[in-house]
Amino acid sequence: MKLLVLPGDGVGPEVTAQALRVLHWFAEHRGLALEVTERGFGLVNWQRHGTLMPDETWDRIEAAEAILFGAIGSLDQQAVIPSEERRKGSLLRMRKALDLYANIRPIRLLDALLEASPLKPRVAKGADFVILRELTAGMYFGTPRGVETLPDGTRRGVNTHSYTEGEIARAIRFACRLARERRGHVTSVDKANVMEAGALWREVAGRVAREEFPDVTLEHMLADNCAIQIARDPRRFDVIVTDNLFGDLLSDAGGAILGSLGMLPSASVNDRGQALYEPVHGSAPDIAGKGVANPLGAILSAALLLRWTAKRPEDAAMLELAVDRALDGGTRTADIAAPGERVVSTSGMGDAVLHELSLLQREA
Template sequence: MKVLVLAGDGIGPEVTAEAVRVLEWFGQNRDLDIRVTERDFGIANWRKHGTMMPEETWQQIQDADAILFGATGSLEQAGAVPPEERRKGSLLRLRKGLDVFANMRPVKMLPALSEGSPYKPRVTEGVDLMIVRELTAGTYFGTPRGIETLPDGTRRGVNTHSYTEAEIRRALRFAFELARTRRQHVTSVDKANVMEAGALWREIAGTIHREEFPDVGFEHMLADNCAIQLARNPRRFDVLVTDNLFGDLLSDAAGAIIGSLGMLPSASLSEPDADGRRRALYEPIHGSAPDIAGQGIANPLGSILSVAMMLRWSANRPEDAAHLERAVEAALAKGARTADIAAPGEAAVSTKAMGDAVIAAL
């Protein structure tokens, strides 16, 4: 399996280094046949070579069986890069170019982290949900977009929220098929009460449920109500499917259940090709966190758990994926904590020490 590592900016290289160590452990100890290639990407590459992403890197992206991604630079850093270069090396280009439309963001409460959560244990105990975010359409890709100057000299920012039936259908089908492997329930989230694209989303979701997946439990939910329910009763959710913008916001809100975005992995998949192969992008959902970059204190578990998703979805090694997930739980149960998940009074370990703890548990 050809794995391309794009560590990126900020804390990306630090957390990704620990994930690569874990991935290579499986190559050495579990007969996982992998070839890992690492390339600079983003602001880091711009500073070294004057381009966010050279064409040879784009070719390697196209050829990879799986991509392990770190993080992209901050808005402040990106301001120093010409717009054309920003587009060339953007995460949006990566997602759209690979057509990885199905973004899975699992949120599972681990008992060892209950004291680090801002919610009461009776709210978080047993939480195990999957957010499926449509990743290649909607507000982040719709046109027209941009900042324009009006006749009176003032400026207006424009982004277009747009979805086709086909884009909605494939996201919903993915979510229903995933629910069949879990607890058999889908919550489709929209703003059908005020958005025409949301009304279309709701209509298609209901039709797909009735005609193709009547065996799966199903409900519609407005996005604002969903935000409330994630805080009040997150255990009610199994698979939650929504559009690009709401998926971005709600998955971050769900991160509060665990207590840190540093714990959350993700996998983004394309449709399968004729051979059943899906293009795949794996990454923690946190950002580049430039304020703590280089200090060795970032939490690598989101990146490490992204490797678990890679083992499950790209390597077809569900036993190894479960083995890694258990190792993360074991490391936490033995008290390993980075600063973001340490409860008051708990000692914090470094990024590398957390990687060490997971490998020891493996």
């Protein structure tokens, strides 16, 4: 497996290093065939090369089977970089060019983290669902877009929310296939009551599910109601599928169930076998370099890599179990620690997961 590692900015290099330790463990102890190449991405490229995306890095991106990504710098950090350069070196360009249209964001609350959740245990206990976010169309890519000056001198910002039938249909198909492997229930989320693109989304979703996946239960839900239900009754969901903008917002709302975005992994895949894996959290420049960031989002992204790209579901399950056992044993980074609990560093959490992997290997 040709793996390209892009640690990125802020805490990205710190958490990515722990995910790489785990993958190298699987290479050493479980026979994972791994060819790793690492390249700078983001502000580090700008500082070293005067560009966010050197051509050689882009060539590596296009050739990679899997990309392990850390984080991109904040808007404040990028303010000095010309807008054209920001577009050239953006995640949006990578997603669009590689057609990584299916963004998989699992949200699973362990009993060990019930105290970290802001929701009451009777509401949150057992929450386990996936948000499938369409990633290459919608508000973030629609045209026209930009800021224009009107005749009276005032400025207007324009973004266009647009979807084709084909873009909707393939997202729905992906969600239904995913649901078949879980509990067979899909919630399709839109704003069909006020948006024409939302009405089309609902129509296409209903047709695809009805004609191609009669064994999957599909329900429609408005996005604002979905936000309420995620907080009110997260256990009702199995697979949520929605557009780019709503998926961005709702997955962060789902992350709040766990008490920290540092726990959330993601996988963005296309139909050609390429995928990008990254924790959902950002670059967190305020804690970068302090060794306190939670690496579990990155480590669990490595578990998704084992499942989706390496086609090693047993190893993926083993890694997820190792994370569960580390948390069950009381290992906590600062973001998920209750008052009075002992806190470990970023590398300390990596140590705990590797320790559990070694125990599981001996127990097998």
